[in-house]
Amino acid sequence: MLLIKNGRVIDPASGTDARMDVLLDGDRIAAVGPNLTAASAEIVDAGAWVVAPGFIDLHCHLREPGDETSETIASGTRAAARGGFTAVCPMPNTRPVNDSAAVTRFILDRAAAAGAVRIWPIGAVSAGSRGEQLAEIAGMKEAGIVAVSDDGHPVASAKLLRQAMEYCAPLGLPVIDHCEEPSLFAGAVMREGPSSARLGLSGMPAATESIAVARDIQVAGLTQARLHVAHLSAANSLEMVREAKRRGLGVTCEVTPHHFTLTDEDVHYDTRFKVNPPIGSREDREALVAGLADGTVDAIATDHAPHEAPRKEVEFDRASFGMTGFETALALALSELYHSGRVGLARVVELFTTGPACVLGKTRRLARGEPADLTLFSLDHAWTFHAADSASLSRNSPFDGRAFRGAPMMTIVVGRIVFRR
C-alpha cells in the first residue's frame, strides 16, 4: 500500500482542488480524502506537490519495432515516466507498420516485459499506411489498440477517411488524422513566412494543414463519426475545429508543447527545430494558447519523435522531422501556460488527463476503485533539462539546456513508483 499525504489533489473529473491524502492498494485507488491512515502503507509526503490522475500522451513514437537505435519501448517509456506520463499511445509508423493484430500483440508483449508505463497502441488506418485498403482494424482492436491513424501521412483520400470513420464508429475507435495537403507539403522543410524567406528554406503555408482539416471536418459531418486532429498547429485549423464543435460534430484535437511554445523565428538552421507540422507563426502560437485555455483544444500531446544523431546531424534540408518531447512537456505547459497566467492549473491538468482520456472514449478519475495511476508534480521545482541525461536513446530536443520552473516529481503506474525525481 502507498499513502500519499497532504498533496494538492486536482481531479478535473470531479472538480476537486483540495489538500487531501490518496491511498493506493495494489493496482487500485483505495481511498481519497483528508487525514487517511494505513498502518502498513509506505508514506509519500506530497505536501509540496500537486497530485493528479495519471497523465496520458495521445501521440508519440517509440520506434520499436524497426528503429531501435533511435528508441525502444523500454527507453521510450522510461522517458515517458520521467515526464509524468502513465500511459502513452505510440503511433503505428514503425517497421513493420502496426497494421495487424500480430504487430499490436508484439508491441503489447514488449510493453509488458520492458515498459515502464502503460502502452495504448494506435493502429494503422490502411494496410502499411499506404492509403489503399483498410488495415485489419477489428483484429487490432481485439489485440488492444485504442485508435487508428496513418500518422506521418494524412489519410490518403476523403473516401478512405470516410470508410475508416464509418467502420471505426461501432468499434469505438477514433480516427486520428495527420492533416496535410501533400502538394503543398512536397519539398518543404519549415513553415512558410518571413523566416523561411530569410533563411532560403522551402516553406509550407499554414494552409497545408488547414485545407486537410477542412476536408476532414466535412467527412466528419458526412459520417457523424469521431475525428481527432493530430498535432494541430495553425490558427485557421483551430478556428475550424472550434466551429465544428459548435455544430456538435465529434471533432477533437491535440496541440504539442513545441507548437504552443516556439515560433518559426526560433528555427534558424538548427535541425532540432525541424518538425512536422512545422513550428508556426507568433499568431498561430497565440491562437493555440487561447484554444488550450478556452477548451477548443482537448489534449496536450507530445509527438515525441526520437531520431538517432545521424538523421539530425545533417543539412537542414536533409534532416528528419521530429523532436523528443516526453520529459519537457509538463514543464513547458507549466511555464508557457500556467505561470504565464494564460491557463488555470485545473485546465492544464485536464489537458493531460481527462482531455486525452475523453478523446479515446475513456474516463480518468482520481477516486476509489480507479486504477492506481498518478502523476505528482511540483509547480516550482527549479531544474534544467539536459538532453544528454534523458532516458530517451535520442537527443533531438530543441529544449536542451532550458531552465524550467515546475516538474514531474513522481510517476505511479499500477500502484508502483516508476519514477521519482
Place this chain on the structure above:
Amino acid sequence: MTFERLRHLLGIEPLPAEQISFLLDQARPFQQIQRHPLKKLATLRGKSVVLAFFEPSTRTRISFGAAAARLGADTMAFQAESSSLKKGESLADTAWTLEAMKPDCIVMRHAASGAAQFVSERVGIPVVNAGDGLHEHPTQALLDALTIRDRRGSLENLEITILGDIVHSRVARSNVHLLSKFGARITLCGPAMWVPREMESLAPGVRRCFSIDEALRGAEVVMALRVQQERMNEPGLPREDYIRLYQLTPARLALARPGALVLHPGPMNRGLEIDPAVADGPQSCVLEQVTNGVAVRMALLYLLIGGPGGLEDLPHAPD
C-alpha cells in the same frame, strides 16, 4: 573599427555596413593588380585553400581559384561529380576530412541553405560561403557592390530594381541585405510566385512590384537574375510569358534613369531574362563584375587567412 574581425563569411545579413565598406576598401589594391601584366603576389605563399563545390559551378570556382593563385596560395579542388558525397558520406564527415588535410580556409558551395554555417560550426578554420542553397551568395553581393560603387562613386541611398526569380535566388537575398544597409530603396520585380510577400520583410526599404515598367522607372541600378531553366517546368509559367512580361529590353531600360547600371550575376540566358542588346550595351557592367569578383575574393582571402596586420604588409600595388 567597431566590428569584430571576420572569422568566416557566411552571409551578408549579419555584417554591419562599416565592415562591408572596409571589405570593399580592401579590394581596391587588388583591383589594381588585375590590370597588371604580372598579377601574382606572394602574400599567401604556403597557405592553401580548399574549393569545396558540392554543387556544380564554373565561374565562382574559377574566380576563387584565380584569387587564391594570385595571392600565392595553393588550392585543393573538390567537385560534386567526383565527391565522396556520391558514396554516402555525410557533410560533417566530408568537412572533417577536408579539415584534416590542413588547409587554411574552406570555400564552399552547397545546394542546401545553411550548409556553410553547418560546416563553420564543425571546423576550426575560416569558411567562405560561395553560395548555400537559396540562402546567400555573399561574395557575389560584394562584387556587385564594388562594381556599383566604382561606377557611381557611392553605395548610399540608391534606387535598385532586381528582376526575375527572386525567391529562389541567393544572389537576390545577399544583394538585398547589402544594399539595404546603405539605405537603398529596392524593388523586387517578377512573376508573383517568384516574388512572395515575405521577401519584403527581408530588409528595410524593400517593396515588390509585378509591372516591369513601374519597377524600372527611376532605377539607378537594374539587376537581372538568371532564370533557371528547370524552374520553367514548374506549373504556371510559360517561357514566352516570362519574356513578354519581364525580359530586360532596351525599350524598358530606357524607363530607368539615364545611365542606369545593368548587372547580371551570370551565366546569362541571352534572349530570356535579358535582351542581347542590353547585355552588350554601354550600361552593362557584366564583365566588370567578373573582374571585380576576383579582386573581392582576393581581399576576402587576404583578410581571413593573411597576416595579422592590415594591408601594410602587402607589397605596394602601384596605381
